[in-house]
Amino acid sequence: MTEPTTPQLQPMPDDWRRALAVVAHPDDLEYGCSAAIAAWTDAGREVAYVLATRGEAGIDTLDPVRCGPLREREQRASAAVVGVSEVEFLDHRDGVVEYGTALRRDIAAAIRRHRPELVITLNHRDTWGGVAWNTPDHVAVGRATLDAAGDAGNRWIFPELAERGLKPWNGVRWVAVAGCSAPTHAVDATPGMERAVRSLLEHRAYIEALTDEDPETYVRNFLTGYAGSTGERFGGRPAVAFELFTR
Template sequence: MTTTQLQPMPSDWRRALAVVAHPDDLEYGCSAAIAAWTDEGREVAYVLATRGEAGIDTLAPEECGPLREREQRASAAVVGVSEVEFLDHRDGVVEYGTALRRDIAAAIRRHRPELVITLNHRDTWGGVAWNTPDHVAVGRATLDAAGDAGNRWIFRELVEQGLEPWDGVRWVAVAGSSTPTHAVDATAGMERAVRSLLEHRTYIEVLTDEDPETYVRGFLTQHAENTGKRFGGRPAVAFELFGR
């Protein structure tokens, strides 16, 4: 059986917006691509639906949320991202629906990206590895909001708030998909990707008994090398690309 090769991501764009549910969602695989893009002078901004406040069993949400926000901002800075916004939906119970679509459409109108990035919106990660409700809701709402952002008659209140329609989204790239179509060379960005994920140290130390750097480097390197088998043998970050 022939393995389908992944195609290079489009390069004719200037601005990207990454929309995910939680702190660390982007760092588990996307950061090497984002570092490469910011190296090229492209603008990338992050929007997170939650502050990840329900993610650490030993920390109350009131303490956990601000800590994870700080870690996320530090993590973004490592890969050249300075704009990080939080929509303040509740971690663990994000609901797909018009409220979430509206918030994401508003963010797209504010940032006016050509490329939107999100995380796997399907029920599983492929096979029987079940996805979380927050990822599903935010990923699906982001795909829908890319169209909502360009229609002035959907969420008319956004125009009243000064957010004019933006119909310039050309692609939505889904990370963590089990059916990727495109990839970005991770070679130049891998060290910063490792450092970026390590900024989520509080979360990682709860997640694993392994040394944090050993865990992070092993996880990211293995995924990049596995993806690279379909991308000319170069370590890579994979995306499923939806054109608009």
């Protein structure tokens, strides 16, 4: 009996110029996605970040009033490492982001502002690979981003956005979900890996609160391990994986 083969991941589309990454917290993109973003900005593509929260509830030993501004600074520095200069925060409360029309409206507005062809978000499913429970913020923001990609192009949904000068944008061609358990496409992580490591290291306050391990050792092991395991389905090349939804 022939052993079943694992489907290989397809290369991500490259016929686009602008992307918008929408996630819940500072550091979400850096845990496995920023190597792809570094490669894209190297190729002259524009990438902007939108974060639903400032991650103010993410460090147990730091009061949210102090934590939020710190994590915002770390995120802006982290984005700069991989060539991203536009970083916006929607100011939803960390830990209690609610899926619904308010969140969809905020993300649709961001899509109309930036007018991307590719939208990137994080795992919106209940678990990480059926092993670890996902957080409500990730689920809410990921799902709302998938929905908002359509909302942004419909003039009759959130008409108040047009009144604010944000005209409908129906140019989103794909939504790519990182960190998912059923990826379909991938990007070679090799060219951007060193910058991905430096980018995640910019979240030093968060990492030092998270682990007693040396930060660089922790970051490098995490990112190279993830990319290496993904590469088994991408011709042996270390890779960043996405589940790609076509619109």
